[in-house]
Amino acid sequence: MSEQFDQSSRWKETPFGVESGESMSIDLEDRDDEFVVTADLPGFDKDDIDVQLTDDTLEIHADHEEEHEEEQEGRYIRQERTRRSMSRSIRLPEAVDKSEVTAEYDNGVLTVTLPKATPSEGGEQVEIE
Template sequence: MSALIGRGGLLDELFRDVNPGFYIRPLHGDGLPAPSQIRIDVKENEGAYIVEAEVPGVAKEDIQVSIDGNVVSLRAEVTQRDEQTQGGKVLRSERFYGAVERKFQLPADIDAQQANARYDNGVLCLTLPKKQGGQTRRLTVE
């Protein structure tokens, strides 16, 4: 049942098709992105995971990354302003404030002390080295 209620789900599409006026959207600008809209790519090499996350339109000061074992949390404070003025008088002002967060789990623990993050052109790139002590060992069955 919860799959039908979520934003952008089947129920929203039904209302949009039946009565387009019922589905209210901002006249200009985009609404707040849903956590699922933080698109990520995860790549793995021998010693680290490389994560690229799309977080467009967010200042790097408003992005928080935390690591707890093998769980990575991304949080971004979203602020969008769209203001139109005419002759010094504000005719319309639309503001969107909020936060989006996404958590995901990696197969191995991360060495948080060696991890680094870089943000360029709306893409957050994380280099997450694997913790050295967490290697698996195959046992011989006797």
């Protein structure tokens, strides 16, 4: 039961969305024609990171697993496994052009660039019944 409580207490509501696991520091910057999200993910490899964009939410998940095995003379073997996981959902204040979103990962920093969607010209006439 205490394990369930520990897991549930790892979820935290933030002004940008929901955060779980270890703390993932992010910046959300509005650069007039695009949003730029910068997330600190030290110790993760590029393949450990998953970025998803659904509706008005950017989701970042990072999961890293390591296994160390050390055999010493005699009967003792030391084996350790570590797993780190981070997750963050960021609500975007405006619609973005999903087809133009890019992401880069360099030296533990993930940068996601999300160009804002341009409003369609002319609009669509809606019939009133």
